[in-house]
Amino acid sequence: MHYVLHYGQIAPYLPYLLGGMLISLALSILSFAGGMVLGLAFAIIRDEGDPIASRLVRGYVAFFTNTPQLVQIYVIYFGLPDFGVLFSPFAAVLIGMTLNAAGYLTEILRAGLVSVHIEELDAAATLNMNRLQTLRHVVLPHLFRVTMPALSNQYILMTLGTSMAAIFGVEELTGRAFNINSTTFRSIEIFTTVAAIYVVVTFIVTILLALFGRWAFRARVPVL
Amino acid sequence: MLGFILAEIPRLFTIYNVILLAKAALTTLALSAVGCVVGLFCGALLTVARLSRRPALWPLKAFAFLYVEIMRRVPFLITLMTFFFGAQVLGFDFSPLAIAFVSTSVISTAFVAEIVRSGLQAVRPSQLEAAAVMNFSAWQSFWLVRLPQAWPIILPPVFAYFVLFIKDTALASQAGVLELTQAARILNTKGFSASLVYAAVLLLYFAISYPLARLGVVLEKRLGAARHSRPGRPV
DSSP: OOOOOOOOGGGGGGHHHHHHHHHHHHHHHHHHHHHHHHHHHHHHHHHOOOHHHHHHHHHHHHHHHOHHHHHHHHHHIGGGGGGGGGOHHHHHHHHHHHHHHHHHHHHHHHHHTTSSSSHHHHHHHTTTTOOHHHIIIIIIIHHHHHHHHHHHHHHHHHHGGGGGGGTTTTTTTHHHHEEEEHHHHHHHHHHHHHHHHHHHHHHHHHHHHHHHHHHTTTOOOOOO | HHHHHHHHHHHHHHHHHHHHHHHHHHHHHHHHHHHHHHHHHHHHHHHHHHHHHOGHHHHHHHHHHHHHHHHSSSSSHHHHHHHHHHHHHTTTOOOOOHHHHHHHHHHHHHHHHHHHHHHHHHHHHHHHHHHTTTTHHHHIIIIIIIIIHHHHHHHHHHHHHHHHHHGGGGGGGTTTTOSSSHHHHHHHTTTTOHHHHHHHHHHHHHHHHHHHHHHHHHHHHHHHHHHTTTTTTOO
């Protein structure tokens, strides 16, 4: 064991790695946004849609939360070309992550929907709000407030999950780490540096999300 | 194209391929199970260190805190690659399976430690005060009072984490461990259509994970019921 760590050798690559982190973040933000849109629609269907649609959503959630995201992307990236459907690596990973996120986010958002008090809905009905107004002014504010911690957590997990994009050749943070590794062979230094970048960035994101939550869901005292 | 793929199915499920897939499925389960069992043990140790009130233990407490906070923010793939390439660079000759076991244990220790901590902290302080009043030692109050009340709270989320982690171990294929995803890659290299083998493996994962997930829900209900139906006054 005569191994000397040389972090100096990979210091020049730091801007390259941080650029990769931006791609990772872009991937996680896009797939989270897509997953939220799908997940919200699915949660509403599951909560009050017709029995068949609700059953389909349940099947979707069970399937996507019980299979690995990696293999889902394998099917999209390597499997679909058998049927003439070709995606770029980035698109395949983005689609896979979005579909996967939709499964988990549906569960989180549905738990939030169920927690809306019946009295709140009654009050909305008394005010003669239609369904869209009830959703916009009563259900959604409540939903996002109660699910905020779980959503933040899911977003952090998804940010970590973007590292598997490297397997399909997307040059995000992990992909760039693989690139540097194959040219410098300073494996321990590179992967611990990359781990540190993930830790620092997700930590900052956690703090920002917590601050955002405090600002967005602050107690609003009506000014009379 | 669909006709071609359907025609491959009988060829895919020959006895040797089925044995390959069965072994791979066992490895997949073992990776997650070993990770969680080691995680439960090490995680409990970390948590006990973190919750102890002895001033002399502060370096251990700081280590437990940093370990949990940092390791939960490192992607599993990065941990795996650090150990995989690190062992090579340092000249250790470990099998990919051993490296995968170490990586799963290291990661799940952090996650399980957090579950154990929330479980132990959910025990009401009045229970521990009662133990102190009865002159229980620290060990007695932990073993006889705290743990029996905490484990029904700890077990369901740990089991849920075990089921969740089964899916994460798919990444071990990147280190060359022969688990389900790697088996699919091998079969694909052997000439079977990618769509067929990956879809088949996807279904195998589902067949493993879904019943376990349902079992976890049943477990949670049973233990929850046992906890709530206990007779006695609220304390």
